[in-house]
Amino acid sequence: MTYTRKNSSARLKTVKEVAAEDNVSEKTVRRAIDAGLLDVIRVGPTGRLLRIHPDAHANYRWRLHRQRTA
Numbered sequence: 001m002t003y004t005r006k007n008s009s010a011r012l013k014t015v016k017e018v019a020a021e022d023n024v025s026e027k028t029v030r031r032a033i034d035a036g037l038l039d040v041i042r043v044g045p046t047g048r049l050l051r052i053h054p055d056a057h058a059n060y061r062w063r064l065h066r067q068r069t070a
Contacts, residue, residue: 012041012051022061032060 018038019026032038039056043049 010054012043012053013057015050015052018052018057021057037063 013021015026015029015033019029022029029038033040033050038052038060040050040052043051
């Protein structure tokens, strides 16, 4: 799923913020992004900066929780 700024006025999160909320390392969050488990928005002139929409983060956490309880 792709999230764009036009879809919502929600504040986008950084990798660091998501890591702190989930009590994991930034490296773990980046692995989830690389594996396609967590959708990101690339921003900045070169697209290097990663931002996570709160809905994408909630979906990731829900899927992760569901996998652990299955």
